[in-house]
Amino acid sequence: MSDKKIHxxxxxxxxxxxxxxxxxxxxxxxxQELDNxxxxxxxxGFYFTIALSVVYLLYYDILGIGPDQHEEYQREVAxxxxxxxxxxxxxxxxxxxxxxxxxxAESLLAGRQIYESPRxxxxxxxxxxxxxxxxxxxxxxxxxxxxxxxxxxISIKDGFPQRGMPAYGSGQRLDDLQLQQLSSYIISLRGxxxxxxxxxxxxxxxxxxx
Numbered sequence: 001m002s003d004k005k006i007h008x009x010x011x012x013x014x015x016x017x018x019x020x021x022x023x024x025x026x027x028x029x030x031x032q033e034l035d036n037x038x039x040x041x042x043x044x045g046f047y048f049t050i051a052l053s054v055v056y057l058l059y060y061d062i063l064g065i066g067p068d069q070h071e072e073y074q075r076e077v078a079x080x081x082x083x084x085x086x087x088x089x090x091x092x093x094x095x096x097x098x099x100x101x102x103x104x105a106e107s108l109l110a111g112r113q114i115y116e117s118p119r120x121x122x123x124x125x126x127x128x129x130x131x132x133x134x135x136x137x138x139x140x141x142x143x144x145x146x147x148x149x150x151x152x153x154i155s156i157k158d159g160f161p162q163r164g165m166p167a168y169g170s171g172q173r174l175d176d177l178q179l180q181q182l183s184s185y186i187i188s189l190r191g192x193x194x195x196x197x198x199x200x201x202x203x204x205x206x207x208x209x210x
Contacts, residue, residue: 096154111188115186130194139193139197140197141191147187149187156182
């Protein structure tokens, strides 16, 4: 590095005439500071945060108008329950054992729509034609947990979490009529012999007696 460059680097700061009154009396490593006021936008923003904190303190803590964290939590839980449903199971007023298989076209169509709905995941595990994928084939006569209407409705309602099937297939609750329609539709598929049917696991299969 040339002597001229070193000399230039060590030159004192140039102080303009209109800065002399603003120059503060300290410096660090050759850096001097001017006592310039903060920009107006910064000051206004700072004053706004002070005012906002006073309003917040009055609204939530002193006057108690706004909800506290516990009230906000309860409101959010209630809103989520209204939007997504609740995980609390209401007591069924229907005895499944008293119900009959629905074989009218309207009920079977409703059951099929429930089965094929993406929100219920039936086709994801059992296939579009109930031929079995991850889950077992539902069209044969070999079921472990019973294949009458009541047993199927209970199996769907409770699910088999230990086997990867949540309640209602996806956790999305079905009412009693929907359970009856879905179970009736599954029963209507018995013996249809769809292509690519999954072989039954004989260690987990019992022949239906209906």
